[in-house]
Amino acid sequence: MRKEKKQQEQKAAFKVSVRVFDGITGQPAAAGIAVHFFVAGFPSGGGNFQFLPSDTAQTDAGGVASIDFIPGDAPGTYDIQVECAQCSEIPSVSYQVNTIQEPPFKEKKPKAEGEEIKKELGGGGAGTLAVWDISPDNPVVTPKDTGGAEKKEFTLTGIANSIFQVTLTPAKSNTGGHQHNGTRPLGALNGAGLLPTGLNTYQGTIGASSQTVITYTAGLVGGQEHISISAGGKVRASTFVNVRVEGLVPLPRPGLYVIESGDKDHPNFTYGKQELIIAIGQIAQAYLSTHSAIISINDLSLVSGGIFDSNKNWNPPHQCHRIGTSVDFNRFEIVNDDTKRRPDIATRINALLQPNNINCKRVVEQDPTKAHFECPGTAKCP
Ligand SMILES: [Zn+2]
Ligand SMILES: [Zn+2]
Numbered sequence: 001m002r003k004e005k006k007q008q009e010q011k012a013a014f015k016v017s018v019r020v021f022d023g024i025t026g027q028p029a030a031a032g033i034a035v036h037f038f039v040a041g042f043p044s045g046g047g048n049f050q051f052l053p054s055d056t057a058q059t060d061a062g063g064v065a066s067i068d069f070i071p072g073d074a075p076g077t078y079d080i081q082v083e084c085a086q087c088s089e090i091p092s093v094s095y096q097v098n099t100i101q102e103p104p105f106k107e108k109k110p111k112a113e114g115e116e117i118k119k120e121l122g123g124g125g126a127g128t129l130a131v132w133d134i135s136p137d138n139p140v141v142t143p144k145d146t147g148g149a150e151k152k153e154f155t156l157t158g159i160a161n162s163i164f165q166v167t168l169t170p171a172k173s174n175t176g177g178h179q180h181n182g183t184r185p186l187g188a189l190n191g192a193g194l195l196p197t198g199l200n201t202y203q204g205t206i207g208a209s210s211q212t213v214i215t216y217t218a219g220l221v222g223g224q225e226h227i228s229i230s231a232g233g234k235v236r237a238s239t240f241v242n243v244r245v246e247g248l249v250p251l252p253r254p255g256l257y258v259i260e261s262g263d264k265d266h267p268n269f270t271y272g273k274q275e276l277i278i279a280i281g282q283i284a285q286a287y288l289s290t291h292s293a294i295i296s297i298n299d300l301s302l303v304s305g306g307i308f309d310s311n312k313n314w315n316p317p318h319q320c321h322r323i324g325t326s327v328d329f330n331r332f333e334i335v336n337d338d339t340k341r342r343p344d345i346a347t348r349i350n351a352l353l354q355p356n357n358i359n360c361k362r363v364v365e366q367d368p369t370k371a372h373f374e375c376p377g378t379a380k381c382p
Contacts, residue, residue: 013052013068018082020063032058035065041079046072132236133157134214134229140242141187141218143306146323148245150218156229156237160210164231168200171240176223177268177302180312186225187218187243218243221314222304245305247273248324251297256284259297260330265312268303273324276300279360279375280327286352293335295345298328298370317366325379328370346371353377 020033037055049072057065071078134156142148158164168186178184186200191214194204206212216227222245228238251259251270257280261269272280280297287295301324302308308321320326329349333342342348349371350362361377374381 013070015066016051016069016080016082017064017066020059020065031061031063033063033065034058036083037067037069038081038083039078040081041077042072043074043077045074046078048072049078132159132229132231134227134237134239136239138240138242140244140246141216142245143222143243143304143322144218144220146245146305152216152241154214154216154227154239155211156206156214157211158206158229158231158236160206160208162231163203163205164229164236165197166194166202166204166214167228167230168202169226169228171224171226176221176243176304176306177266177271178221178223178309178312179267180265182312182314184223185219185221185314187216187241189227190215190217216241220307220316222302222306243304243306245301245323248301248303248305249274249277250303251277251280251300256281256288257295257297258334261298263299263310266299266302266308266310269308270297270300271303271305271324272300272327275359276325276327276375279358282356282358283349283352283360283373286356286358287333287349290352291333291348293333293340293342295349296330296332296334296339298330300324300327319365320363320372320374320381322381323379325374325376326372326381327375328365328367328372331369331371349373 016037018035018037020035035057037051037057039049042049050070052068052070055067057067059065069078069080134154136152136154139152141152142150144150156164166189168189170184170186173181189202191204191212192207193212194202194214197203204212204214214227218241222243225241225243226238227241229236248271250268251272253259259270263269284295287293299308299310299318299321301321305322305324307314307316308318309316311317316322318326321328329345331341331343331345332339333345334340346362352358353360358375359377360373360375361379363372363374363381365372
């Protein structure tokens, strides 16, 4: 009986509290933000610690989240960390509970209990909204001039009447199949009161409603871009924008044709819509049957569509090749493993279309070294 009582004393709970508040106004965050407590280090033999009622608590109206911590059976330092996944920044704060064995377990004051652990977790609103957010997250937008939805409206949520900055950057270099640098042209942002403050940077003010709408309009280049929102000198919210033509698939590797392009900076150059991919197979088959030779494929579209700047200057020499309906044939053919020049390849392919019910159309492009076709034949270059 006596022993059991002692055990209970040793297992006394420590209240662990953390206060979430807004980094700009200093006001407590709203109620209902989930805060997670966990133990990052504990003394040997102390692994049977507990959080009660669980290791996650919601903030109350004062922005305070509390749980009870019961140390394990060993004396020593329990390193408790706290994180708030919903906050716009996720620093983890930590403090320690030190226990000594002599009866009963006791905390060493300074760093336990609420007062000492009022730490900023970032985010938060002045009694209205606790977190910054931009939505939707990771949407798909089609490149400019490719016939799809090139605009996307984002809703930015934050602290009422606060000033924010928006920065648009490439998500990383080399997205969208462009393995080269230079100043990649990005999309554009606008919205009520949003003003450009530099290249791809903007400033705005959130209204009294704590929300504002930012419209993104894609540029000519496919790939991934990143929108980042800052306020009070800290990043508060961000999202990626995926600029791409949907439904592009790679041309299967050779069989009835070969694929040859000397462009090392655009290694993913054989993407097209299914209808084009099928038509190329039909052309190759018809060519082989009629001429006993294998055709050679050059550029289709890049993996995300958009401009195909084979000069890698972010300017399109290829007017077409943006939406997955274009194909260039090299002006040669392969007969018994020998490559033979075939200046009239476009005429030869053109003559095969109608008899074989292949839905493509010859289009004369600026670059006369290639024979260009659009499939389906109704496709239009932007
Ligand atoms: Zn490029
Ligand atoms: Zn072409």
